[in-house]
């Protein structure tokens with residue numbers, strides 16, 4: 001059961017905000033208290049829906065005065081339980097703050113409210129031949145504030161980099177309810193420590209992002225979408241080496257295994273892309289100048305035995321069909337079973353040895369279990385999903401995977417990788433943070449949190465305990 005909010009707090013909200021500002025409705029508490037992780041039971045005390053930065057600031061001031069914990073909440077597509085409210089917190093949903101400002105065609109920027117849906121920003125800017133190049137399967141639900149708070153990655157990182165690179169300015173409400181305007185729309189601003197960067201990737205623990213000035217890129221030219229079959233992980237990486245030397249600008253280099261494909265086909269009722277099955281597949285998107293050059297390159301891949309099968313989409317609808325195979329994986333795994341998800345990154349050069357050592361760990365820990373691997377492999381990012389065996393209880397499964405994660409993170413650490421490539425830490429990976437951050441770093445992070453949020457009201461218990 002969620003803790004009740006202080007009477008005086010509820011009275012102040014009723015007096016100072018619109019009637020539809022706060023809900024205590026059980027079905028809404030259930031919905032807004034969870035994210036995509038589905039591991040924790042939601043138990044918020046209330047959900048607030050501000051429309052303006054002023055409302056956010058006044059609410060946070062009240063929360064600060066009454067020591068009410070706040071969970072900032074975007075599209076709740078997060079995969080690390082960062083937006084989960086499981087301990088009676090107040091959920092502050094940004095969903096009504098979804099205004100999109102005019103596109104600045106001289107500066108190539110747009111200022112939006114934090115609750116703007118990622119894909120809505122894409123549509124808004126596409127009319128002007130521009131895009132905000134933060135792109136992944138959940139873009140139809142995720143919000144700009146959530147993307148920034150998680151410093152989201154995605155399928156286009158190989159070309160454009162992370163969300164961090166595409167945020168010029170931030171408006172943030174602090175734990176004390178002060179409004180900060182950080183960096184405006186400036187590309188260059190060398191006036192000391194860039195405070196904006198503190199909030200990017202902070203998962204709602206240091207401040208609430210209410211508006212952002214986004215940097216835009218020109219929409220890319222004609223994109224070719226390829227799907228290749230390769231025999232193994234070594235084949236995925238050899239093809240990557242070739243693709244980097246090809247007459248193309250790579251904008252995505254993704255991989256998945258046959259087990260992922262099988263779940264996608266089952267869930268989405270799709271046909272197999274090739275006649276003969278393969279154990280590994282690569283989905284590649286690239287911009288090229290000369291179609292003839294691309295065809296010659298493609299032919300040479302077969303001649304040199306670098307791929308066992310392959311196809312180049314001949315139309316936008318074929319391209320979408322190929323992308324659907326990759327982008328439906330997360331959704332299909334959750335729809336057809338209970339995945340235990342991990343999202344690690346390694347130096348690309350370490351991927352092959354990491355994967356073979358991982359096989360040995362999994363062989364010992366999960367004999368006969370189904371393991372699904374996919375990810376943004378061109379960035380060294382591997383999504384590792386262990387599926388719950390049908391005949392195992394959920395609690396037993398979670399205990400087992402938690403123990404096995406330590407063995408896997410030892411390996412990640414040995415290869416100087418990261419235990420969270422792009423999903424963040426939230427509640428889910430908090431116990432493992434020391435595999436990727438030194439004790440000195442953790443202490444510095446705690447000092448920062450204590451200085452910025454001394455009462456620990458902003459997303460308490462997420463990322464690290466103070």
Ligand SMILES: Cc1cc2nc3c(=O)[nH]c(=O)nc-3n(C[C@H](O)[C@H](O)[C@H](O)COP(=O)(O)OP(=O)(O)OC[C@H]3O[C@@H](n4cnc5c(N)ncnc54)[C@H](O)[C@@H]3O)c2cc1C
Nearest residue numbers: 074075076077078082136143145146147149153154204209
């Ligand atoms: C099918 C699927 C595919 C995905 N693919 C990718 C991928 O390729 N790459 C990737 O990086 N992620 C991916 N994700 C994860 C997720 O979509 C991203 O992390 C996304 O950026 C989260 O945005 P959101 O608005 O849903 O945030 P939420 O889940 O609502 O919140 C995420 C975190 O940000 C905080 N937060 C939210 N809004 C604010 C705000 N305004 N101010 C301060 N803090 C805030 C929350 O408290 C929480 O800690 C995927 C998820 C799904 C379901």
